[in-house]
Amino acid sequence: MSQSTPPPSGPPVDNPYAGQNPYAGQPGQPPAPEQGAGQAGFPQQGAPLGSPQPGFPMAPVAPAAPVRNNLGLGLAAAVGAALVAAGVYGAIIGLTKHEIGWAAVGVGFLIGLAAGRFGGRNPILPIVSVVLSAGSVYLGQLVGEAMIGSKEVGIGFNELFFDHFDVVQEAWKAEADPLTFVFFAIAAYVAFSSARKAGQ
Numbered sequence: 001m002s003q004s005t006p007p008p009s010g011p012p013v014d015n016p017y018a019g020q021n022p023y024a025g026q027p028g029q030p031p032a033p034e035q036g037a038g039q040a041g042f043p044q045q046g047a048p049l050g051s052p053q054p055g056f057p058m059a060p061v062a063p064a065a066p067v068r069n070n071l072g073l074g075l076a077a078a079v080g081a082a083l084v085a086a087g088v089y090g091a092i093i094g095l096t097k098h099e100i101g102w103a104a105v106g107v108g109f110l111i112g113l114a115a116g117r118f119g120g121r122n123p124i125l126p127i128v129s130v131v132l133s134a135g136s137v138y139l140g141q142l143v144g145e146a147m148i149g150s151k152e153v154g155i156g157f158n159e160l161f162f163d164h165f166d167v168v169q170e171a172w173k174a175e176a177d178p179l180t181f182v183f184f185a186i187a188a189y190v191a192f193s194s195a196r197k198a199g200q
């Protein structure tokens with residue numbers, strides 16, 4: 001029959017943790033953790049949220065991308081796109097002998113895309129794109145008119161367009177109708193919206 005171990009004799013030991021852990025201070029028991037100390041890897045009480053804690057490394061935040069804003073490059077790209085679009089638009093008119101709405105949409109989209117993609121968010125570029133798109137549509141219609149006229153009168157396109165440009169303009173005025181100016185508005189609207197979206 002086993003006998004219980006008698007309690008140790010002597011004066012009571014002053015144990016500050018006796019009220020928290022009934023086994024603290026007895027032989028064979030680990031010391032109680034200090035009050036207020038957090039466990040490894042977990043934030044301590046009262047620590048602000050989001051503050052780095054041991055065992056939980058926080059990933060670095062990537063810096064924001066710089067805003068593109070290059071007015072000169074955007075203007076150069078828009079002017080180049082306007083000239084190319086005018087040539088293509090004029091060739092379509094010269095070959096089909098009709099003004100096509102989707103071609104005017106393409107003119108505005110190409111100019112606005114070039115301005116916004118190369119110039120960024122500069123607020124002047126959408127306005128410039130509107131002006132260039134209207135000029136591109138007008139130039140394209142003159143090119144188409146010269147192509148059609150050169151076939152009718154039997155002279156070369158370059159001679160009619162460059163040596164008799166006033167005749168081409170008069171022919172354009174004679175054949176212009178309300179739909180002609182609708183194409184100007186379509187190209188201008190598409191150019192403005194495309195430049196803003198491409199610059200974001």
